[in-house]
Amino acid sequence: MVENRNQAIEFSxxxxxxFLLGRLNASEQxxxxxxxxxxxRLDARVHLAELDLADDYAYERISADEHVLFxxxxxxxxxxxxxxxxxxxxxxxxxxxxxxxxxxxxxxxxLLRLNRLAWRYTFAVLIFILLVGGAWVIVKKEGxxxxxxxxxxxxxxxPSPTVPAETNHPTxxxxxxxxxxxxxxxxxxxxxAPSVNAIIALTPAGSPNGGNIPSxxxxxxxxxxxxxxxxxxxxxxxxxxxxTIDGQSVFSAEATMVPKDGTAQIDFDIPARLxxxxxxxxxxxRDHLGVKQxxxxxxxxxx
Amino acid sequence: xxxxxxxxILKQEEFDRLLTWLDHDAERAGLTYEKxxxxxxxxxxxxxCLCPEELADETIDRVARRxxxxxxxxxxxxxxxxxxxxxxxxxxxxxRPMTPRPPEPDDDVEAKENVHLCLEKxxxxxxxxSRRMIERYYAEDKRAKIDLRKRIAAExxxxxxxxxxxxxxxxxxxxxxxxxxxxxxARP
Numbered sequence: 001m002v003e004n005r006n007q008a009i010e011f012s013x014x015x016x017x018x019f020l021l022g023r024l025n026a027s028e029q030x031x032x033x034x035x036x037x038x039x040x041r042l043d044a045r046v047h048l049a050e051l052d053l054a055d056d057y058a059y060e061r062i063s064a065d066e067h068v069l070f071x072x073x074x075x076x077x078x079x080x081x082x083x084x085x086x087x088x089x090x091x092x093x094x095x096x097x098x099x100x101x102x103x104x105x106x107x108x109x110x111l112l113r114l115n116r117l118a119w120r121y122t123f124a125v126l127i128f129i130l131l132v133g134g135a136w137v138i139v140k141k142e143g144x145x146x147x148x149x150x151x152x153x154x155x156x157x158x159p160s161p162t163v164p165a166e167t168n169h170p171t172x173x174x175x176x177x178x179x180x181x182x183x184x185x186x187x188x189x190x191x192x193a194p195s196v197n198a199i200i201a202l203t204p205a206g207s208p209n210g211g212n213i214p215s216x217x218x219x220x221x222x223x224x225x226x227x228x229x230x231x232x233x234x235x236x237x238x239x240x241x242x243x244t245i246d247g248q249s250v251f252s253a254e255a256t257m258v259p260k261d262g263t264a265q266i267d268f269d270i271p272a273r274l275x276x277x278x279x280x281x282x283x284x285x286r287d288h289l290g291v292k293q294x295x296x297x298x299x300x301x302x303x
Numbered sequence: 304x305x306x307x308x309x310x311x312i313l314k315q316e317e318f319d320r321l322l323t324w325l326d327h328d329a330e331r332a333g334l335t336y337e338k339x340x341x342x343x344x345x346x347x348x349x350x351x352c353l354c355p356e357e358l359a360d361e362t363i364d365r366v367a368r369r370x371x372x373x374x375x376x377x378x379x380x381x382x383x384x385x386x387x388x389x390x391x392x393x394x395x396x397x398x399r400p401m402t403p404r405p406p407e408p409d410d411d412v413e414a415k416e417n418v419h420l421c422l423e424k425x426x427x428x429x430x431x432x433s434r435r436m437i438e439r440y441y442a443e444d445k446r447a448k449i450d451l452r453k454r455i456a457a458e459x460x461x462x463x464x465x466x467x468x469x470x471x472x473x474x475x476x477x478x479x480x481x482x483x484x485x486x487x488x489a490r491p
Contacts, residue, residue, distance in 0.1 A: 020348075036342050037342055037382045052469050052471060055474070073349060095441065244315065
């Protein structure tokens with residue numbers, strides 16, 4: 001192929017492509033290299049052939065064999081990688097544009113790809129707006145949302161505003177017994193209040209050890225209700241605490257006040273399972289407009 | 304980093320001397336330098352080197368260090384001198400233990416976005432005729448390519464090879480424009 005080292009040799013486009021893919025044979029390669037360094041026309045053609053090959057790669061116009069050589073022999077410099085990136089961008093931008101069948105799809109694809117960054121920001125902003133909007137709705141319509149939830153899933157609550165809180169009972173380490181009797185199915189839209197099986201009327205106590213303190217026998221009761229008469233009626237909340245006679249807290253809750261002709265009755269419900277035989281005290285206080293006031297102690301005995 | 308490259312770091316003075324040897328006009332010397340480097344990379348890649356850019360730079364470094372000795376006596380195409388030195392560098396490379404192929408650069412989505420954005424900017428800079436040519440030349444996929452190009456060539460009254468040449472020259476301009484655009488985007 002080389003007749004004279006100084007004479008320009010015309011290489012075909014196909015030979016240039018084989019050079020780029022490292023497929024020239026042993027006799028062609030040195031001649032080609034020599035020409036590449038001395039013939040600026042070949043230099044320019046090789047440069048254009050590089051771009052052509054990069055385009056063919058982007059448009060999937062190279063064979064499986066060439067694909068391997070392309071990766072091993074061509075895609076080995078930063079400049080060529082940039083060329084391939086531009087070829088892929090050209091493909092994304094223009095491929096399918098002339099095809100009547102796929103014009104719409106191609107344009108949509110092109111739009112999505114071209115502005116992927118913009119799409120990302122758009123989605124981020126949309127999600128942010130949704131979150132803020134959701135939070136605003138929850139804050140503004142809290143009442144309505146609660147109503148809906150209550151109507152759909154919530155059962156009507158006991159009229160008592162108290163939220164019983166159990167505390168440790170030091171004298172009772174036993175695990176509460178499991179209720180063997182199945183609990184009755186709640187009737188729809190009816191209050192499923194626990195049954196009160198024992199009521200003790202308490203009076204201001206003297207000595208807790210005296211024989212005159214009221215007593216109760218508990219068996220299978222759910223609730224033991226302690227009733228305290230209040231004269232005169234005074235508005236406010238009435239927190240009550242059940243303690244052992246030694247002063248260990250057993251249970252506390254807000255008692256329910258039932259006004260009655262200028263007087264009032266305080267009901268303090270205690271789960272029966274917390275009570276064991278022995279003496280107990282109840283501390284009653286009144287909380288009105290943030291001012292707390294002790295209302296006395298009451299004693300009773302469990303037999 | 305290849306071992307040979309760590310032996311000697313090219314001094315600025317040596318590099319300046321190399322450019323002056325290539326051409327007394329600094330701008331033309333720079334262009335010649337780029338062209339020679341590109342050829343070295345092309346040949347080394349064709350020979351199957353895993354790191355053609357490093358070997359090309361090593362070749363240039365060696366030539367730069369020898370310029371002081373040869374600049375007065377060397378006669379002929381200077382580019383050919385680089386080819387001779389490159390052959391030596393390549394021989395040494397083949398004797399070195401095989402190094403694993405460097406990892407492929409990560410698929411950087413943001414970089415691709417920038418290429419797309421720069422492509423749009425550079426397309427806008429093309430003349431209407433060039434733009435139309437590029438749009439049509441790159442429009443069809445796979446099989447339709449030949450038919451379309453024949454059609455375009457016939458419309459323009461030119462041969463297929465001339466059409467390819469024209470389109471690729473515009474493509475070359477786009478490539479340069481996009482590279483400049485990417486560099487300016489990368490600047491803070």
